[in-house]
Amino acid sequence: MGQIVYDVHYQTSLGFLISYYFYLTGLSAGSFMISTLSYGFGMEKFKPASKMGVVTAVLLLLLAPQFLLMQVAWPVKSLWHNFVYLNPLSAISYGAFLLVLYPLNSIIYGIFMFKDNKKWTKFFGLIGIPLALAVHGYTGWILALGVARDYWNTGLMPIVFLFSAMVSGISMMILMIMIRDRFFTKEKVINREILEGLAKLLGWLLIVDLFLVFCDYSILLYSGQEGQEVAHFMLFGRMAFGFVFMENIVGKIIPLIIVMIPKLRNNYYLLVLAALMNMIGILAMRIVTVYGGQVLPLM
Amino acid sequence: MSIEKKNQKLPRWGMVIDLNKCIGCHTCEIACKVQNDVPLGIWRSWVKEIEKGVYPNVVRAFRPTLCNHCEDPVCVKVCPVHASFKREDGIVMVDPHLCVGCRYCMSACPYEVRYIHPQKGILDKCDFCHFRVDEGLQPACVEACPTSARVFGDLHDSESEVAQLVSREPVQALKVDMGTDPHVYYIGLDQTTMEVKREVEFVWDK
Numbered sequence: 001m002g003q004i005v006y007d008v009h010y011q012t013s014l015g016f017l018i019s020y021y022f023y024l025t026g027l028s029a030g031s032f033m034i035s036t037l038s039y040g041f042g043m044e045k046f047k048p049a050s051k052m053g054v055v056t057a058v059l060l061l062l063l064a065p066q067f068l069l070m071q072v073a074w075p076v077k078s079l080w081h082n083f084v085y086l087n088p089l090s091a092i093s094y095g096a097f098l099l100v101l102y103p104l105n106s107i108i109y110g111i112f113m114f115k116d117n118k119k120w121t122k123f124f125g126l127i128g129i130p131l132a133l134a135v136h137g138y139t140g141w142i143l144a145l146g147v148a149r150d151y152w153n154t155g156l157m158p159i160v161f162l163f164s165a166m167v168s169g170i171s172m173m174i175l176m177i178m179i180r181d182r183f184f185t186k187e188k189v190i191n192r193e194i195l196e197g198l199a200k201l202l203g204w205l206l207i208v209d210l211f212l213v214f215c216d217y218s219i220l221l222y223s224g225q226e227g228q229e230v231a232h233f234m235l236f237g238r239m240a241f242g243f244v245f246m247e248n249i250v251g252k253i254i255p256l257i258i259v260m261i262p263k264l265r266n267n268y269y270l271l272v273l274a275a276l277m278n279m280i281g282i283l284a285m286r287i288v289t290v291y292g293g294q295v296l297p298l299m
Numbered sequence: 300m301s302i303e304k305k306n307q308k309l310p311r312w313g314m315v316i317d318l319n320k321c322i323g324c325h326t327c328e329i330a331c332k333v334q335n336d337v338p339l340g341i342w343r344s345w346v347k348e349i350e351k352g353v354y355p356n357v358v359r360a361f362r363p364t365l366c367n368h369c370e371d372p373v374c375v376k377v378c379p380v381h382a383s384f385k386r387e388d389g390i391v392m393v394d395p396h397l398c399v400g401c402r403y404c405m406s407a408c409p410y411e412v413r414y415i416h417p418q419k420g421i422l423d424k425c426d427f428c429h430f431r432v433d434e435g436l437q438p439a440c441v442e443a444c445p446t447s448a449r450v451f452g453d454l455h456d457s458e459s460e461v462a463q464l465v466s467r468e469p470v471q472a473l474k475v476d477m478g479t480d481p482h483v484y485y486i487g488l489d490q491t492t493m494e495v496k497r498e499v500e501f502v503w504d505k
Contacts, residue, residue, distance in 0.1 A: 002349035002351035002360065002489075002491030002492070002494065003349065003351070004347070004349055005346070005348040005349065005350050005359065006345075006346070006347065006348040007347045007348070008342045008345040008364075008413045011404035011405065011414050011415060012404075013402040013415075014402060014403075014406055015407040039460075071399050071401070071402075072399055072400055072401050073399065073401075073402075073415065073420030073421065074398075074399040074420060075399075076379075077399045078399035078400075079399060079400065081379075081380040081381055081399050082380060082399075085380040085381045085382075085397055086379070086380075086381075087378055087379050087380065087381050089377070090376070090377050090378060090379040090403070091377070091378045091379075092377075092379035092401060092403055093379045093423075096379070106409060108332045126427070141421070145377060145407070146403070146406045146407040147373055147376070147407060147409070147477070148373065148406070148407055148408060148409040148411075148477070149406070151359075169477025226495075230494075294406055296495070297411065297495055298409060298410070298411050298412055298495065299347075299364065299411050299473070299493075299497065
Protein backbone atom coordinates (compact mmCIF):
# COMPACT_ATOMS: atom_id res chain seq x y z
CA MET A 1 0.00 0.00 0.00
CA GLY A 2 2.62 2.46 1.02
CA GLN A 3 5.76 3.43 -0.82
CA ILE A 4 9.02 3.06 1.08
CA VAL A 5 10.81 6.39 1.13
CA TYR A 6 13.60 5.49 3.52
CA ASP A 7 14.66 2.26 5.10
CA VAL A 8 17.95 0.75 6.11
CA HIS A 9 19.28 -2.16 4.10
CA TYR A 10 19.92 -5.32 5.95
CA GLN A 11 23.31 -7.05 5.85
CA THR A 12 23.13 -10.55 4.39
CA SER A 13 24.48 -12.76 7.11
CA LEU A 14 25.25 -16.21 5.69
CA GLY A 15 26.91 -16.02 2.32
CA PHE A 16 28.25 -18.26 -0.41
CA LEU A 17 31.00 -19.66 1.81
CA ILE A 18 28.35 -21.28 3.99
CA SER A 19 26.71 -22.73 0.86
CA TYR A 20 30.01 -24.31 -0.16
CA TYR A 21 30.51 -25.63 3.36
CA PHE A 22 27.09 -27.25 3.32
CA TYR A 23 27.77 -28.65 -0.15
CA LEU A 24 31.08 -30.23 0.84
CA THR A 25 29.73 -31.74 4.07
CA GLY A 26 26.87 -33.11 2.00
CA LEU A 27 29.26 -34.73 -0.48
CA SER A 28 31.27 -36.14 2.41
CA ALA A 29 28.23 -37.60 4.17
CA GLY A 30 26.95 -39.03 0.88
CA SER A 31 30.21 -40.75 -0.04
CA PHE A 32 30.54 -42.12 3.50
CA MET A 33 27.08 -43.69 3.15
CA ILE A 34 28.14 -45.40 -0.08
CA SER A 35 31.29 -46.74 1.55
CA THR A 36 29.29 -48.34 4.37
CA LEU A 37 26.92 -50.16 2.00
CA SER A 38 29.24 -53.13 1.52
CA TYR A 39 31.04 -53.35 4.90
CA GLY A 40 28.16 -52.22 7.08
CA PHE A 41 25.20 -53.77 5.28
CA GLY A 42 26.81 -56.58 3.30
CA MET A 43 25.93 -55.31 -0.17
CA GLU A 44 28.91 -56.90 -1.87
CA LYS A 45 28.41 -55.25 -5.25
CA PHE A 46 29.26 -51.84 -3.79
CA LYS A 47 32.59 -53.06 -2.41
CA PRO A 48 34.76 -51.41 -5.09
CA ALA A 49 33.42 -48.02 -3.97
CA SER A 50 34.10 -48.50 -0.25
CA LYS A 51 37.73 -47.46 0.00
CA MET A 52 37.29 -44.56 -2.37
CA GLY A 53 34.19 -43.48 -0.47
CA VAL A 54 35.90 -43.30 2.89
CA VAL A 55 38.95 -41.47 1.54
CA THR A 56 36.82 -38.81 -0.17
CA ALA A 57 34.62 -38.54 2.91
CA VAL A 58 37.63 -37.76 5.10
CA LEU A 59 39.27 -35.41 2.61
CA LEU A 60 36.10 -33.45 1.96
CA LEU A 61 35.36 -33.17 5.64
CA LEU A 62 38.80 -31.79 6.28
CA LEU A 63 38.23 -29.25 3.50
CA ALA A 64 34.66 -28.27 4.36
CA PRO A 65 35.27 -26.56 7.74
CA GLN A 66 37.84 -24.29 6.11
CA PHE A 67 34.96 -22.54 4.35
CA LEU A 68 33.19 -22.25 7.69
CA LEU A 69 36.29 -20.69 9.25
CA MET A 70 36.61 -18.26 6.35
CA GLN A 71 33.04 -17.13 6.95
CA VAL A 72 33.53 -16.65 10.69
CA ALA A 73 35.12 -13.30 11.42
CA TRP A 74 37.31 -14.67 14.24
CA PRO A 75 38.32 -18.18 13.11
CA VAL A 76 40.94 -18.91 15.76
CA LYS A 77 38.73 -17.64 18.55
CA SER A 78 35.86 -19.74 17.25
CA LEU A 79 37.96 -22.90 17.42
CA TRP A 80 38.06 -22.88 21.21
CA HIS A 81 35.14 -20.62 22.17
CA ASN A 82 32.80 -23.18 20.63
CA PHE A 83 33.92 -25.73 23.21
CA VAL A 84 34.64 -23.56 26.24
CA TYR A 85 31.61 -21.26 26.16
CA LEU A 86 29.24 -23.90 24.85
CA ASN A 87 25.56 -23.00 24.58
CA PRO A 88 23.55 -26.24 24.53
CA LEU A 89 20.56 -24.46 22.97
CA SER A 90 22.45 -23.57 19.79
CA ALA A 91 22.70 -25.91 16.81
CA ILE A 92 26.18 -24.63 15.96
CA SER A 93 27.52 -25.92 19.33
CA TYR A 94 26.73 -29.49 18.37
CA GLY A 95 28.26 -28.95 14.96
CA ALA A 96 31.61 -28.18 16.54
CA PHE A 97 31.64 -31.62 18.20
CA LEU A 98 30.36 -33.41 15.11
CA LEU A 99 32.98 -31.82 12.90
CA VAL A 100 35.63 -33.31 15.18
CA LEU A 101 34.07 -36.71 15.86
CA TYR A 102 32.94 -37.55 12.34
CA PRO A 103 36.34 -37.24 10.59
CA LEU A 104 38.04 -39.06 13.48
CA ASN A 105 35.59 -41.94 13.23
CA SER A 106 35.92 -41.97 9.44
CA ILE A 107 39.70 -42.16 9.70
CA ILE A 108 39.55 -45.10 12.13
CA TYR A 109 36.97 -46.80 9.93
CA GLY A 110 39.17 -46.24 6.89
CA ILE A 111 42.26 -47.63 8.61
CA PHE A 112 40.45 -50.85 9.53
CA MET A 113 39.08 -51.10 6.00
CA PHE A 114 42.52 -50.80 4.44
CA LYS A 115 43.80 -53.42 6.93
CA ASP A 116 40.93 -55.67 5.77
CA ASN A 117 39.58 -56.11 9.30
CA LYS A 118 35.92 -56.84 8.50
CA LYS A 119 34.63 -56.91 12.08
CA TRP A 120 35.96 -53.52 13.19
CA THR A 121 35.23 -51.95 9.82
CA LYS A 122 31.59 -52.91 10.24
CA PHE A 123 31.58 -51.61 13.81
CA PHE A 124 33.01 -48.19 12.98
CA GLY A 125 30.98 -48.02 9.79
CA LEU A 126 27.77 -48.48 11.73
CA ILE A 127 28.86 -45.86 14.27
CA GLY A 128 29.68 -43.57 11.38
CA ILE A 129 26.21 -43.70 9.85
CA PRO A 130 24.44 -41.77 12.63
CA LEU A 131 27.45 -39.43 12.76
CA ALA A 132 27.25 -38.82 9.01
CA LEU A 133 23.50 -38.24 9.29
CA ALA A 134 24.09 -35.85 12.17
CA VAL A 135 26.96 -33.95 10.59
CA HIS A 136 24.86 -33.16 7.61
CA GLY A 137 21.48 -33.07 9.34
CA TYR A 138 22.72 -30.45 11.76
CA THR A 139 23.44 -28.07 8.89
CA GLY A 140 19.75 -28.33 8.08
CA TRP A 141 18.99 -27.67 11.74
CA ILE A 142 21.12 -24.54 11.70
CA LEU A 143 18.89 -23.13 9.01
CA ALA A 144 15.67 -24.52 10.47
CA LEU A 145 16.40 -22.91 13.84
CA GLY A 146 16.96 -19.53 12.21
CA VAL A 147 13.34 -18.98 13.17
CA ALA A 148 12.97 -15.56 11.62
CA ARG A 149 12.83 -16.91 8.08
CA ASP A 150 9.84 -18.94 6.95
CA TYR A 151 11.79 -20.56 4.14
CA TRP A 152 14.21 -22.12 6.60
CA ASN A 153 12.01 -22.65 9.61
CA THR A 154 10.50 -25.97 8.61
CA GLY A 155 10.88 -29.47 9.97
CA LEU A 156 11.61 -30.68 6.45
CA MET A 157 14.88 -28.75 6.26
CA PRO A 158 17.21 -31.37 7.88
CA ILE A 159 15.61 -34.16 5.81
CA VAL A 160 15.85 -32.18 2.58
CA PHE A 161 19.51 -31.58 3.38
CA LEU A 162 20.13 -35.27 4.04
CA PHE A 163 18.57 -36.43 0.80
CA SER A 164 20.33 -33.80 -1.29
CA ALA A 165 23.57 -34.86 0.41
CA MET A 166 23.02 -38.48 -0.52
CA VAL A 167 22.17 -37.77 -4.17
CA SER A 168 25.16 -35.47 -4.64
CA GLY A 169 27.43 -38.00 -2.90
CA ILE A 170 26.25 -40.80 -5.18
CA SER A 171 26.75 -38.65 -8.27
CA MET A 172 30.27 -37.87 -7.15
CA MET A 173 30.98 -41.58 -6.57
CA ILE A 174 29.66 -42.44 -10.06
CA LEU A 175 32.03 -39.91 -11.60
CA MET A 176 34.99 -41.01 -9.49
CA ILE A 177 34.46 -44.72 -10.17
CA MET A 178 34.34 -44.01 -13.90
CA ILE A 179 37.51 -41.93 -13.81
CA ARG A 180 39.34 -44.49 -11.70
CA ASP A 181 38.27 -47.50 -13.77
CA ARG A 182 38.92 -45.79 -17.07
CA PHE A 183 42.25 -44.15 -16.35
CA PHE A 184 43.83 -45.58 -13.21
CA THR A 185 43.42 -49.35 -13.53
CA LYS A 186 45.42 -51.81 -15.58
CA GLU A 187 42.40 -53.29 -17.32
CA LYS A 188 40.79 -49.94 -18.11
CA VAL A 189 37.37 -51.63 -17.90
CA ILE A 190 34.52 -49.79 -16.27
CA ASN A 191 32.69 -51.77 -13.59
CA ARG A 192 29.18 -51.82 -15.05
CA GLU A 193 27.50 -53.57 -12.15
CA ILE A 194 28.35 -51.00 -9.47
CA LEU A 195 27.47 -48.08 -11.73
CA GLU A 196 24.11 -49.67 -12.49
CA GLY A 197 23.45 -50.12 -8.76
CA LEU A 198 24.49 -46.56 -7.90
CA ALA A 199 22.45 -45.12 -10.76
CA LYS A 200 19.32 -46.96 -9.61
CA LEU A 201 19.91 -45.78 -6.03
CA LEU A 202 20.39 -42.25 -7.31
CA GLY A 203 17.10 -42.43 -9.17
CA TRP A 204 15.08 -43.49 -6.15
CA LEU A 205 16.72 -40.92 -3.88
CA LEU A 206 16.05 -38.23 -6.50
CA ILE A 207 12.36 -39.16 -6.46
CA VAL A 208 12.28 -38.76 -2.67
CA ASP A 209 14.17 -35.47 -2.93
CA LEU A 210 11.74 -34.09 -5.51
CA PHE A 211 8.82 -35.21 -3.36
CA LEU A 212 10.28 -33.37 -0.35
CA VAL A 213 10.72 -30.19 -2.39
CA PHE A 214 7.13 -30.52 -3.56
CA CYS A 215 5.93 -30.91 0.05
CA ASP A 216 7.98 -27.93 1.16
CA TYR A 217 6.69 -25.62 -1.54
CA SER A 218 3.09 -26.72 -1.45
CA ILE A 219 3.04 -25.99 2.29
CA LEU A 220 4.90 -22.69 1.89
CA LEU A 221 2.41 -21.49 -0.72
CA TYR A 222 -0.45 -22.08 1.71
CA SER A 223 1.26 -20.60 4.79
CA GLY A 224 1.47 -17.03 6.07
CA GLN A 225 2.37 -13.87 4.20
CA GLU A 226 6.13 -14.26 4.37
CA GLY A 227 6.02 -17.91 3.38
CA GLN A 228 3.90 -17.16 0.34
CA GLU A 229 6.14 -14.30 -0.68
CA VAL A 230 9.32 -16.32 -0.37
CA ALA A 231 7.78 -19.18 -2.36
CA HIS A 232 6.79 -16.77 -5.13
CA PHE A 233 10.26 -15.25 -4.99
CA MET A 234 11.79 -18.70 -5.49
CA LEU A 235 9.37 -19.90 -8.15
CA PHE A 236 8.82 -16.75 -10.21
CA GLY A 237 11.10 -14.05 -8.81
CA ARG A 238 14.81 -13.40 -9.01
CA MET A 239 15.66 -16.87 -7.67
CA ALA A 240 13.65 -18.71 -10.33
CA PHE A 241 16.71 -19.40 -12.49
CA GLY A 242 18.60 -20.87 -9.56
CA PHE A 243 15.73 -22.75 -8.01
CA VAL A 244 13.51 -23.90 -10.86
CA PHE A 245 16.04 -24.29 -13.65
CA MET A 246 19.39 -25.07 -12.04
CA GLU A 247 18.26 -26.97 -8.96
CA ASN A 248 15.22 -28.83 -10.15
CA ILE A 249 15.33 -29.17 -13.94
CA VAL A 250 19.11 -29.46 -14.43
CA GLY A 251 19.92 -30.94 -11.04
CA LYS A 252 17.10 -33.39 -10.48
CA ILE A 253 14.58 -33.97 -13.28
CA ILE A 254 16.97 -34.52 -16.23
CA PRO A 255 19.31 -36.80 -14.20
CA LEU A 256 16.23 -38.67 -12.95
CA ILE A 257 15.08 -39.32 -16.52
CA ILE A 258 18.56 -40.50 -17.51
CA VAL A 259 19.09 -42.86 -14.58
CA MET A 260 15.58 -44.29 -14.61
CA ILE A 261 15.56 -45.42 -18.28
CA PRO A 262 17.91 -48.44 -18.65
CA LYS A 263 18.82 -47.57 -22.24
CA LEU A 264 19.99 -44.08 -21.30
CA ARG A 265 21.57 -45.26 -18.06
CA ASN A 266 23.83 -47.75 -19.84
CA ASN A 267 25.25 -45.01 -22.02
CA TYR A 268 28.32 -43.87 -20.11
CA TYR A 269 28.35 -40.40 -21.62
CA LEU A 270 24.77 -39.77 -20.52
CA LEU A 271 25.47 -41.19 -17.07
CA VAL A 272 28.45 -38.85 -16.66
CA LEU A 273 26.24 -36.00 -17.83
CA ALA A 274 23.53 -36.93 -15.32
CA ALA A 275 26.03 -37.14 -12.45
CA LEU A 276 27.63 -33.81 -13.36
CA MET A 277 24.26 -32.09 -13.74
CA ASN A 278 23.13 -33.46 -10.42
CA MET A 279 26.25 -32.20 -8.65
CA ILE A 280 25.80 -28.74 -10.15
CA GLY A 281 22.12 -28.77 -9.27
CA ILE A 282 22.79 -29.64 -5.63
CA LEU A 283 25.35 -26.83 -5.41
CA ALA A 284 22.63 -24.54 -6.78
CA MET A 285 20.28 -25.93 -4.14
CA ARG A 286 22.71 -25.00 -1.35
CA ILE A 287 23.13 -21.48 -2.69
CA VAL A 288 19.39 -21.03 -3.23
CA THR A 289 18.57 -22.31 0.25
CA VAL A 290 21.22 -20.39 2.17
CA TYR A 291 21.38 -17.17 0.21
CA GLY A 292 17.91 -17.09 -1.34
CA GLY A 293 16.26 -17.99 1.94
CA GLN A 294 17.46 -14.82 3.61
CA VAL A 295 17.70 -12.31 0.79
CA LEU A 296 14.18 -10.99 1.32
CA PRO A 297 14.00 -8.38 4.09
CA LEU A 298 11.85 -9.20 7.10
CA MET A 299 10.94 -5.77 8.40
CA MET B 300 3.01 -9.24 28.62
CA SER B 301 5.37 -10.66 31.14
CA ILE B 302 6.14 -7.43 32.96
CA GLU B 303 3.84 -8.27 35.87
CA LYS B 304 5.21 -11.76 36.40
CA LYS B 305 8.90 -11.00 36.74
CA ASN B 306 11.00 -9.88 39.66
CA GLN B 307 9.66 -6.47 40.61
CA LYS B 308 12.76 -5.27 42.47
CA LEU B 309 15.02 -5.07 39.43
CA PRO B 310 14.24 -2.53 36.76
CA ARG B 311 13.05 -3.75 33.37
CA TRP B 312 14.11 -1.20 30.82
CA GLY B 313 11.77 -0.59 27.94
CA MET B 314 10.81 2.06 25.46
CA VAL B 315 7.58 3.54 24.22
CA ILE B 316 7.62 5.41 20.91
CA ASP B 317 4.68 7.72 20.32
CA LEU B 318 4.37 7.85 16.56
CA ASN B 319 1.79 10.63 16.75
CA LYS B 320 4.63 12.82 17.96
CA CYS B 321 7.30 11.52 15.59
CA ILE B 322 8.07 14.02 12.83
CA GLY B 323 10.57 11.83 10.96
CA CYS B 324 13.55 14.13 11.53
CA HIS B 325 16.04 11.24 11.92
CA THR B 326 17.69 12.97 14.89
CA CYS B 327 17.64 9.76 16.94
CA GLU B 328 19.48 8.03 14.12
CA ILE B 329 22.26 10.61 14.12
CA ALA B 330 22.47 10.80 17.92
CA CYS B 331 22.84 7.02 18.08
CA LYS B 332 25.56 7.00 15.44
CA VAL B 333 27.50 9.73 17.21
CA GLN B 334 27.12 8.27 20.69
CA ASN B 335 28.04 4.70 19.77
CA ASP B 336 30.55 5.41 17.01
CA VAL B 337 28.57 3.37 14.48
CA PRO B 338 30.46 3.01 11.16
CA LEU B 339 29.27 4.25 7.80
CA GLY B 340 26.50 2.37 6.09
CA ILE B 341 25.24 0.78 9.28
CA TRP B 342 22.61 1.85 11.78
CA ARG B 343 21.69 0.65 15.23
CA SER B 344 18.48 2.60 15.15
CA TRP B 345 16.80 4.22 12.19
CA VAL B 346 13.51 5.72 11.09
CA LYS B 347 11.65 3.89 8.37
CA GLU B 348 9.59 6.24 6.24
CA ILE B 349 6.55 5.29 4.21
CA GLU B 350 4.46 7.43 1.90
CA LYS B 351 0.91 6.17 1.93
CA GLY B 352 -2.38 7.06 0.35
CA VAL B 353 -3.42 8.35 -3.07
CA TYR B 354 -3.10 12.01 -4.05
CA PRO B 355 -4.48 14.32 -2.65
CA ASN B 356 -4.91 12.20 0.49
CA VAL B 357 -1.31 11.35 1.20
CA VAL B 358 0.69 11.21 4.39
CA ARG B 359 4.08 10.04 5.55
CA ALA B 360 4.19 7.39 8.22
CA PHE B 361 7.29 6.80 10.33
CA ARG B 362 8.56 3.91 12.34
CA PRO B 363 11.70 4.39 14.41
CA THR B 364 13.37 0.98 14.56
CA LEU B 365 15.77 -0.38 17.14
CA CYS B 366 16.50 -3.61 19.00
CA ASN B 367 13.33 -4.70 20.76
CA HIS B 368 15.16 -6.06 23.82
CA CYS B 369 12.92 -9.11 23.88
CA GLU B 370 12.11 -11.02 27.04
CA ASP B 371 12.78 -14.29 25.19
CA PRO B 372 15.32 -13.29 22.54
CA VAL B 373 16.02 -15.66 19.65
CA CYS B 374 19.53 -14.25 19.24
CA VAL B 375 20.47 -15.33 22.77
CA LYS B 376 19.14 -18.84 22.18
CA VAL B 377 21.02 -19.43 18.94
CA CYS B 378 24.38 -17.91 19.92
CA PRO B 379 26.83 -20.84 20.15
CA VAL B 380 29.26 -19.11 22.53
CA HIS B 381 26.97 -17.20 24.93
CA ALA B 382 28.17 -13.91 23.45
CA SER B 383 24.61 -12.62 23.07
CA PHE B 384 23.09 -12.34 26.50
CA LYS B 385 20.25 -10.65 28.32
CA ARG B 386 21.06 -8.60 31.38
CA GLU B 387 18.86 -8.98 34.42
CA ASP B 388 17.35 -5.58 33.71
CA GLY B 389 16.29 -6.79 30.26
CA ILE B 390 18.94 -5.18 28.05
CA VAL B 391 20.05 -7.61 25.33
CA MET B 392 23.75 -7.16 24.67
CA VAL B 393 26.71 -8.74 22.91
CA ASP B 394 29.96 -9.51 24.71
CA PRO B 395 32.64 -8.48 22.19
CA HIS B 396 35.22 -10.71 23.86
CA LEU B 397 33.13 -13.84 23.42
CA CYS B 398 31.64 -13.14 19.99
CA VAL B 399 33.36 -14.99 17.14
CA GLY B 400 31.40 -13.30 14.36
CA CYS B 401 29.54 -16.35 13.06
CA ARG B 402 26.48 -14.20 12.20
CA TYR B 403 23.99 -16.86 13.17
CA CYS B 404 22.11 -14.43 15.42
CA MET B 405 21.88 -11.99 12.52
CA SER B 406 20.01 -14.49 10.42
CA ALA B 407 17.81 -15.58 13.33
CA CYS B 408 16.74 -12.13 14.58
CA PRO B 409 13.20 -11.43 13.33
CA TYR B 410 13.77 -7.67 13.56
CA GLU B 411 16.98 -7.46 11.52
CA VAL B 412 18.59 -5.05 13.95
CA ARG B 413 21.95 -6.79 14.21
CA TYR B 414 24.98 -6.11 12.08
CA ILE B 415 28.61 -7.12 11.82
CA HIS B 416 30.94 -4.28 12.69
CA PRO B 417 33.06 -3.87 9.54
CA GLN B 418 36.26 -3.06 11.39
CA LYS B 419 35.97 -5.25 14.46
CA GLY B 420 34.34 -8.25 12.79
CA ILE B 421 32.13 -8.83 15.80
CA LEU B 422 28.45 -8.45 16.16
CA ASP B 423 27.06 -5.10 17.21
CA LYS B 424 23.59 -3.88 18.02
CA CYS B 425 21.51 -1.39 19.99
CA ASP B 426 22.13 -1.85 23.72
CA PHE B 427 19.89 1.00 24.99
CA CYS B 428 23.18 2.89 25.58
CA HIS B 429 23.71 0.70 28.66
CA PHE B 430 26.63 2.80 29.91
CA ARG B 431 24.41 5.88 29.95
CA VAL B 432 21.53 3.98 31.56
CA ASP B 433 23.83 2.66 34.29
CA GLU B 434 24.80 6.24 35.10
CA GLY B 435 21.16 7.25 35.37
CA LEU B 436 21.00 8.96 31.97
CA GLN B 437 18.63 8.37 29.08
CA PRO B 438 19.78 6.61 25.89
CA ALA B 439 21.15 9.00 23.28
CA CYS B 440 18.19 8.63 20.91
CA VAL B 441 15.72 9.48 23.69
CA GLU B 442 17.79 12.42 24.87
CA ALA B 443 18.02 13.80 21.33
CA CYS B 444 14.39 13.39 20.25
CA PRO B 445 13.06 16.95 19.77
CA THR B 446 9.40 16.04 20.16
CA SER B 447 9.84 13.55 23.02
CA ALA B 448 8.34 10.84 20.89
CA ARG B 449 10.70 8.31 22.41
CA VAL B 450 10.18 7.58 26.11
CA PHE B 451 12.58 5.33 27.98
CA GLY B 452 12.26 3.98 31.49
CA ASP B 453 11.65 1.20 33.94
CA LEU B 454 8.57 -0.85 33.09
CA HIS B 455 8.50 -2.32 36.61
CA ASP B 456 8.19 1.10 38.20
CA SER B 457 4.51 2.04 38.07
CA GLU B 458 5.43 5.72 38.57
CA SER B 459 7.57 5.87 35.42
CA GLU B 460 6.23 7.41 32.25
CA VAL B 461 6.82 4.28 30.15
CA ALA B 462 4.89 2.06 32.55
CA GLN B 463 2.02 4.51 32.60
CA LEU B 464 2.00 4.86 28.81
CA VAL B 465 2.05 1.09 28.35
CA SER B 466 -0.87 0.63 30.75
CA ARG B 467 -2.90 3.62 29.60
CA GLU B 468 -2.37 3.96 25.88
CA PRO B 469 -3.19 1.47 23.12
CA VAL B 470 0.30 0.15 22.42
CA GLN B 471 1.57 -2.31 19.87
CA ALA B 472 4.89 -4.14 19.57
CA LEU B 473 6.47 -5.53 16.43
CA LYS B 474 6.10 -9.21 15.48
CA VAL B 475 4.61 -10.38 18.78
CA ASP B 476 3.67 -13.59 16.95
CA MET B 477 7.33 -14.64 16.99
CA GLY B 478 6.97 -15.34 20.73
CA THR B 479 9.89 -13.09 21.59
CA ASP B 480 7.91 -10.68 23.85
CA PRO B 481 9.50 -7.44 22.60
CA HIS B 482 9.83 -4.52 25.02
CA VAL B 483 9.74 -1.61 22.60
CA TYR B 484 6.15 -0.41 22.30
CA TYR B 485 4.63 1.85 19.68
CA ILE B 486 1.64 4.17 20.04
CA GLY B 487 -0.16 4.76 16.75
CA LEU B 488 1.80 2.23 14.74
CA ASP B 489 0.74 2.37 11.09
CA GLN B 490 0.16 -0.91 9.33
CA THR B 491 1.99 0.26 6.21
CA THR B 492 5.22 0.72 8.13
CA MET B 493 5.14 -2.92 9.15
CA GLU B 494 4.49 -4.18 5.63
CA VAL B 495 7.51 -5.48 3.80
CA LYS B 496 7.80 -4.48 0.19
CA ARG B 497 9.78 -7.46 -0.93
CA GLU B 498 9.59 -7.26 -4.68
CA VAL B 499 9.04 -3.51 -5.01
CA GLU B 500 12.01 -1.29 -5.75
CA PHE B 501 13.01 1.37 -3.29
CA VAL B 502 12.62 4.98 -4.40
CA TRP B 503 16.36 5.53 -4.65
CA ASP B 504 16.82 2.43 -6.79
CA LYS B 505 14.98 4.03 -9.71
